[in-house]
Amino acid sequence: MPLLQDAEAPEALSPTGEEPEGMLPNQEDLESNSDTLTVTPDSITEEIFKNADENLQHDIGLVVKAGMDLLFNEKTHKTIFDGIRPADQVPLSDELGAGATNLMVQMYETSIKQNTPMPEAAIVPAGIILIAAVCEHINAVELDKATDQTFADAVEMFIYAMQDKFDPEFRQKNGLPPSPPQQQMEAEQQQVPEGEAAAEAIGPGAQAAPGLLGGM
Numbered sequence: 001m002p003l004l005q006d007a008e009a010p011e012a013l014s015p016t017g018e019e020p021e022g023m024l025p026n027q028e029d030l031e032s033n034s035d036t037l038t039v040t041p042d043s044i045t046e047e048i049f050k051n052a053d054e055n056l057q058h059d060i061g062l063v064v065k066a067g068m069d070l071l072f073n074e075k076t077h078k079t080i081f082d083g084i085r086p087a088d089q090v091p092l093s094d095e096l097g098a099g100a101t102n103l104m105v106q107m108y109e110t111s112i113k114q115n116t117p118m119p120e121a122a123i124v125p126a127g128i129i130l131i132a133a134v135c136e137h138i139n140a141v142e143l144d145k146a147t148d149q150t151f152a153d154a155v156e157m158f159i160y161a162m163q164d165k166f167d168p169e170f171r172q173k174n175g176l177p178p179s180p181p182q183q184q185m186e187a188e189q190q191q192v193p194e195g196e197a198a199a200e201a202i203g204p205g206a207q208a209a210p211g212l213l214g215g216m
Contacts, residue, residue, distance in 0.1 A: 034147055035147055036147055037147050037148055039148055039151050040132060041132045041133040044129050045060075045129050048060065048125045048128065048129065056119075056121055056125075059121065060122045060126050060129070062122070063107070063118060063119070063126035064130060067104070067130045068130070068133065070103065070107070071130065071133070071137075072137075081137075081138075081143060083099075084099075084138075084143065086144075087144060091153075092146060092150050093150045093151075093152075093154040093157065094153075094154075096131055096134055096135065096146075096151075096154035096158075097131075097153070097154040097157025097158045098161075099134070100127045100130060100158045101157075101158055101162070103127075104123055104127045104162065108120075123166075124158075124159060124162050127158050127162065128155050128158070128159075131151060131154050131155055131158060134146075135150060135151050
């Protein structure tokens with residue numbers, strides 16, 4: 001069964017390097033509630049939908065439903081939540097930010113393979129809603145203590161990771177070194193011979209065609 005039952009062709013995510021407008025409650029409010037969790041999936045959804053048209057709301061709903069099915073499915077739920085390491089080993093916000101990143105990347109790649117591509121514009125807002133749902137669940141089952149600050153830090157990490165994945169210029173714009181895949185791609189491009197070097201690589205007697213090997 002396809003991951004997304006009703007998805008259309010993906011739209012551009014167009015990361016900006018900043019938190020998307022309307023995606024989060026007021027940051028000062030979150031920081032002032034560093035000991036409690038006041039955000040909920042419903043409140044975050046309401047906040048996000050204020051800045052989304054009907055088509056985007058529909059796409060976000062599809063992605064959230066698919067994510068919730070993975071998070072709370074009988075086959076995967078225990079594995080996912082048992083994998084959260086204690087806070088004295090890894091901050092809970094880091095676990096949630098990395099977990100949301102892995103979940104959304106997995107869902108996106110699966111949707112591509114199933115030829116039902118996930119709408120890219122829905123990925124970040126849907127991930128934020130799912131982080132709120134996980135925070136709420138963690139507190140409900142007393143697995144750990146998630147707060148508004150936990151949520152805010154996890155969302156920041158998640159947005160950063162999504163921008164890094166979908167915006168090829170994100171690292172350059174932020175003065176960051178290329179990622180390992182980018183480094184490998186650059187190394188492979190540097191190894192491709194051009195001009196006379198290409199002719200030599202082809203073998204004796206080969207001539208460099210100006211338009212083909214000369215970069216014309």
